[in-house]
Amino acid sequence: DTAVSQTPKYLVTQMGNDKSIKCEQNLxxxxxxxxxxxxxxxxxxxxxxxxxELIINETVPNRFSPKSPxxxxxxxxxxxxxxxDSAVYFCASSQDQGSGNTxxxxxxxxxxxx
Amino acid sequence: xxxxxxxxxxxxxxxxxxxxxxxxxxDRGSQSFFWYRQYSGKSxxxxxxxxxxxxxxxxxxxxQLNKASQYVSLxxxxxxxxxxxxxxxxVNRYDMxxxxxxxxTVKP
Numbered sequence: 001d002t003a004v005s006q007t008p009k010y011l012v013t014q015m016g017n018d019k020s021i022k023c024e025q026n027l028x029x030x031x032x033x034x035x036x037x038x039x040x041x042x043x044x045x046x047x048x049x050x051x052x053e054l055i056i057n058e059t060v061p062n063r064f065s066p067k068s069p070x071x072x073x074x075x076x077x078x079x080x081x082x083x084x085d086s087a088v089y090f091c092a093s094s095q096d097q098g099s100g101n102t103x104x105x106x107x108x109x110x111x112x113x114x
Numbered sequence: 115x116x117x118x119x120x121x122x123x124x125x126x127x128x129x130x131x132x133x134x135x136x137x138x139x140x141d142r143g144s145q146s147f148f149w150y151r152q153y154s155g156k157s158x159x160x161x162x163x164x165x166x167x168x169x170x171x172x173x174x175x176x177x178q179l180n181k182a183s184q185y186v187s188l189x190x191x192x193x194x195x196x197x198x199x200x201x202x203x204x205v206n207r208y209d210m211x212x213x214x215x216x217x218x219t220v221k222p
Contacts, residue, residue, distance in 0.1 A: 033210075043202065043215075097208075108156075
């Protein structure tokens with residue numbers, strides 16, 4: 001039973017399209033995240049939610065909009081996709097937002113924009 | 115200055131040797147430090163974490179932390195080919211920030 005699951009795993013789409021990635025965690029954690037890993041493998045935080053409330057919103061284009069319907073789910077919607085959005089998007093969760101918390105990652109969603 | 119810096123590698127060691135991975139960070143207020151391993155095409159998985167200055171051992175892995183020097187390291191003893199992966203250093207104060215990773219290859 002996967003702890004942090006995200007769908008779809010692979011997504012190929014054309015520039016200008018709108019797409020969503022869904023994430024669910026069954027660990028009972030309060031905090032969820034979206035990370036982006038680019039082609040150079042650099043893993044960068046995008047958003048953080050604690051108990052459905054937005055905590056961190058890094059310098060991310062406003063084409064990216066996260067939504068947390070409840071603390072077990074954090075979805076990512078991307079409008080007007082661009083070539084530079086091609087990356088692996090990882091959903092993750094931790095017990096809460098304290099500094100000592102381990103983050104657990106989902107399997108990733110490979111997004112390719114053509 | 116990057117928040118978390120690692121040598122990108124690749125680092126190549128023979129099987130059975132000690133692999134040494136290093137990381138420096140810029141935020142002196144950082145409180146917890148993590149090492150993740152990422153196999154190609156997979157998600158990062160936690161190896162170990164360390165909060166206090168000194169060494170912490172877990173099996174073949176030893177994490178070392180020196181807050182005064184803002185330095186974290188990971189030693190892998192008796193390296194195995196299955197240890198070949200990218201190792202990500204992460205530092206947590208308000209949220210977890212990752213380095214770019216060091217690619218390790220262990221040759222049989």
